[in-house]
Amino acid sequence: MQAVAFCPGHITGFFKAEVDQERPELQGSLGAGFCINEGVTTTVKVTSSDKPRFRIKVTGYQTDNTQVSEFVINEFFKIAKESFFVDIEHNIAIPVGYGLGSSGAVALSLAFALNEAMGTNLSRTQIGQIAHNAEIFCKTGLGTVLSSYYGGFEIRTKQGAPGIGSLKKIYNNSSAIVICFSPISTKEFIKDQLPRINGLGGKMVDKLLKSRDYQDFLNMSLEFAKYVNVITPKMDVVIKDLQSNGFKCGVAMFGETVFTLVPKSKEEQVMNILKKYNGIVIQSKIDKSGARVNQC
Numbered sequence: 653m654q655a656v657a658f659c660p661g662h663i664t665g666f667f668k669a670e671v672d673q674e675r676p677e678l679q680g681s682l683g684a685g686f687c688i689n690e691g692v693t694t695t696v697k698v699t700s701s702d703k704p705r706f707r708i709k710v711t712g713y714q715t716d717n718t719q720v721s722e723f724v725i726n727e728f729f730k731i732a733k734e735s736f737f738v739d740i741e742h743n744i745a746i747p748v749g750y751g752l753g754s755s756g757a758v759a760l761s762l763a764f765a766l767n768e769a770m771g772t773n774l775s776r777t778q779i780g781q782i783a784h785n786a787e788i789f790c791k792t793g794l795g796t797v798l799s800s801y802y803g804g805f806e807i808r809t810k811q812g813a814p815g816i817g818s819l820k821k822i823y824n825n826s827s828a829i830v831i832c833f834s835p836i837s838t839k840e841f842i843k844d845q846l847p848r849i850n851g852l853g854g855k856m857v858d859k860l861l862k863s864r865d866y867q868d869f870l871n872m873s874l875e876f877a878k879y880v881n882v883i884t885p886k887m888d889v890v891i892k893d894l895q896s897n898g899f900k901c902g903v904a905m906f907g908e909t910v911f912t913l914v915p916k917s918k919e920e921q922v923m924n925i926l927k928k929y930n931g932i933v934i935q936s937k938i939d940k941s942g943a944r945v946n947q948c
Contacts, residue, residue, distance in 0.1 A: 654697045655768035656946040659761040660687040660939035661746040662753035662800045663830070664905040665873030668853030669794055669846045670811035676788035677781050680811030681795035682857045683905075684869055686913070687803045688828050688936040692757035693743045693946070696765040701737035704729040712744040713754070720759045723786040728766045736770060747932050749835025751904030756796030759783035760943040768945050776801075780814030780943075803942030805869075807860055822864050824938060826913035829922045831931040833886050833908040849880050866913050873902025884908055886929075893925055 667683030706725050708718050725738060740762065746752040760783040767774050774782075784797040795808050798817045805824040810817050856872045874891070877883050882903060883891070890910050894901045899922060901912040914922055919935065926933050 653769045653771070654695065655765045656693060656695045657761045657764035657768070657944065658691060658693045658946055659757040659764070659800050659943040660689065660691040660803060661757055662687045662796050663751060663828070663909075663911055664753075664795065664799070665869055665902045666853050666856045666876035667795060667808075667905060668850045668857060671794070671846070676785045677813040677816055678811070679788050679794070680784070680798060680808075680813070680817050682808050682811055683795055683853060684807045684857065684860050684872075685799055686805040686824070686828065687800055687939040687942065688746075688752070688830070688934065689939045690745045690934060690936055691800075691939070692745065692754065692761045694758070694761035694765045695741045695743075696762070696769040697739040698736040698769045701735045704732075704735050706738040706740060709741045710744060711741060713746060713748050715744065715748045715754070715758075719790045720755050720786045720792055721762055723789055724759050724762045724782055725766065727782045727786075728763075728770055728772060731772050731774070732770050738766070738770075746934070747832050747835070749907060750832040750932075751836070751907030751909045752830070752832070753793065753796040753800055755790070755792035756783065756787055756800050759786040760797055760800055764943055764945050777815035784813035801942050804940045805866065805938055807857060809857070809861070820861065822866070824866050824913070826866060826938065827916055827919050828911060828913055828934075828936045828938060829919065829926065830904070830909060830911040830934040830936070831890060831926045831929060832934070833884070833931045836882070836906045836908060849876070852876060852879055867900055870900040870902045870913060874900070876905075877903035882906065890926070890929055893928075894922070897921070897925060899925075
């Protein structure tokens with residue numbers, strides 16, 4: 653049996669971590685961000701086996717850590733009524749470690765594909781909870797799975813896994829343009845920085861819920877990045893260049909990554925600015941559908 657699933661990448665502009673609960677599905681973050689059309693496509697092939705076994709192959713952008721995938725597959729092995737050999741291929745179309753939600757997209761796309769291929773008949777909510785718990789357990793993210801599960805431009809208003817956490821979508825037809833310079837370890841950042849940033853992140857959620865304006869979101873994302881002190885000299889040059897040309901921008905949590913949201917008519921102008929810099933540039937629409945199984 654074979655199945656293919658896709659999960660969009662996601663960029664968080666600011667957040668407030670909620671990690672005091674013991675159960676991983678109750679942990680997570682409030683915050684705001686958006687999904688992009690690029691993400692992770694996972695293909696799963698299963699065959700009967702004498703014992704549960706798996707193989708993971710990665711194409712596209714590479715990752716040196718398959719811990720999230722292993723967590724998800726082992727959860728499905730516990731649920732499955734028979735033993736399978738599972739052949740997994742992750743095609744990662746977004747840079748890993750740059751604040752684009754790659755680990756959450758790996759977890760969600762794999763969980764959706766496994767459920768289809770192994771015939772475990774879990775609900776969408778149960779699938780999302782396994783992926784969320786994988787991120788919490790592996791310390792690779794807090795709110796990405798909830799956001800990528802639903803898609804769109806969103807404000808997370810209650811932390812937790814799908815079925816527990818909640819968010820409000822904001823209609824937005826902008827194009828997202830992103831430039832990535834180098835990765836940052838989410839695990840290290842989550843451990844070191846949380847106490848000092850939660851107050852600001854919580855206030856920003858309340859403010860954006862009132863205005864529901866993407867320009868305010870960009871302003872807040874940049875303010876948040878300055879407060880958390882993650883803006884490198886390289887990023888600062890790009891931010892100032894965009895601002896001098898009339899474009900507001902934000903910073904992805906967490907990576908050396910600058911982004912902006914602009915009308916389609918302004919895409920070319922922004923692309924011409926970013927092409928001057930030695931980074932990975934992504935031009936995308938906002939993905940409004942979230943994680944899903946593809947029809948083979």
